[in-house]
Amino acid sequence: MTANDFATGAICRVVVPIALAVLAFPTTAAFGEDFPKLEYKLPNGAAFKIYGQIATGVLVYDDGFQTEAYAPIDNNNSISRVAASYGRDFGGWGLEAVVEVEYPAYSTNNINVRSPSPDWGWENTYFRRIEVTLENESYGKLWLGQGYMASDYSAEVDLSGTTVIAYSKIQGTAGGQLFRNAATGAFGPSVNSAFNNYDGLGRNVRIRYDTPKMAGFVASASYGENALGDNDTALADVALRYNNTFDDFKVSGAIAYAWQENDVEIVDGSASILHQPSGINLTFAVGSQDNGAKVGRYAYGKLGLLRDYVELGPTALVADYYYGEDIAALDSASQSFGVAAVQTIKQYNTDLYLTYRRYQYDTTTEDFEDGDAVLGGARIRF
Template sequence: MRRSILRYANGGAAAFAFSMLALPAAAQDNNARFYGFFNLVVAGVDDGFTTNTQLADNSNAPSRLGFWWENAVGAGTLKFNFETALGIRQASNLSQIDPDPNFFNYSRGSLRKVEFIYEGNFGKVYVGQGSMATDSIAGADLSGNDFISTRSISDISAGYAFRQTGTGTPGPTVGSTFADFDGARLGRLRYDSPTFGGGFFVGASVGENILTSGNDDLNYDIALWYASENGGMKYAGRLGAAWVDGQNGNPDNNSVVGSFSALHLDSGVNGTIAAGWRDNSGLGSNYIYTKLGIRRDWMAWGETRLSADFFWGGDYVSAGDDSFTWGIQGTQVVENANMELYLSYRQHSYDVAGTSYENIGVWGLGGRWFW
């Protein structure tokens, strides 16, 4: 029953999407808008034995196209959001095994959001494919560089394997040794409370992956979100817990994740911290992430953003293993062109008893153009 409810909800949202796109333009003038961006990156990876440089979509914030529609209904507002990635190959899908995959590969998994939202004094209710309450719960980040480097360390290099020193034998991948335990976008029912206490709200959701056949895991979560600006400071904070009821032999897991970021508005100095823990089949994986940055108007083009970040993780693949990475990032906003140009570098290391692995270095040069 629960599965059919979620599938029907998502199917209804999809049908509404096509009906809205078929409406005459005049009927949508005042309550509809399109949005999106391209975010392509030239990513280079050095695993200690070989290098690979490719043009790809930046998996930290994939290129996308979206559509919003809203209209007053009763005492509230009914909204509809459709959003899809463009099917450009993701940097996170590059690897030593498949260093140059097809440039375009659109699939059902490219769909990001197909959802209804009803908002009123009671809060918000979401139905359909979209963000669980803990999606981006680890992502409180006011550096302005969150679209090129975040606590989601493996977004550009997830597919690459660490190679054993001397032999080059592939071991665990970057994606399996660095994870932030963030929530996901699923077919779900979600409720967000009204804002209270000067910037807090609570969200809760239940959902499952309706875009991948054979994945019947049931996901539950609850989250506390915070955002405020006062005393010359801007703050963002998030804390959430999630539970996965594994099906078809998949393991159960549960996680607790939190993040906090602060920005001094006059100086542009900012700091971010995130931490998470996940119990997956008895393996208690954990991490701490920090970022320091500055945002200043040094150029007439627009804001310049500089940052450096660090990530310490443990017990990802086996008990006692350690993951560490550091990175530096720079972004230049070009306001008149609706663009952000960026450059980043990151180095990953993975340590486990009895085996030595080479570090993996990753650089990225790219730009994001909004419309």
């Protein structure tokens, strides 16, 4: 890649999204006013919206043999994206059509010392959502098209206020990085391979139904296939979610079961509780995947504090720990601990974040150096 190519790519990654965000400000808006949204009311009562986020920063990673910095790099914990939606209400029903895309050519998910350059190619999986939904308070919600399966986010329920940088998907911080053999320095598996939160079936082309909310519970089921990926695999899942508030406590949770055509089964769940006056919160997640050859499993826990220390917005501080077995290979162990801080600036829909995370991975036959990651940056929503 030439210097000109890299410069052009940097413009695509940073300048263009920022320019889109700037368009959200009316020309008459004065500095200090709330960050406005791109929303247009149509004559028929419908609403057309353009929205999204920019989440970029600097990643520094030490693999035990060398330290490299990558910037500006997209934060795969909460990837940059843009979407357009058309919504209309009629007779107690809400209809919405959404197209949402991402472009993670240079993100924490795919960059490492052996592959430091962006891949500017396009993949169909960059279409996050191409769907239509129909919702009624009494009858529930129907989803049709490319989008969230019923089990998606079932392992990621989290009230800590830090999901932009720290939650059960701990590989998001530096997933593309590689472990190094402690004796020889040879490259081993990636962080993505060694860690997984088994968060259901992700996004696929499917039909999905959610029940109306009953006593805080919502049940969901979906069926589809991985039509935009490499394999047209049939998929099916069910999930149960819960959200409620009891006096000073806010409680959320989810459990899910998912099946793939190649006889892969996933069971996962997560729960989070927030004591609103003090800001103290606890989050847990567990999951397992049986692919016939091995059963990978993990457990994750987080302790956090979410408080309004400054007028800008809430400050979130957390420490977390992850332990997994047989994820990348049989008889392997994966461990990680991290700390993170997020400062929200409400007026500008911005989160400033900073995290440190250590990744540890070993097998019964091979030892690998620990990996240390520091990722800091900002997410701006428009």
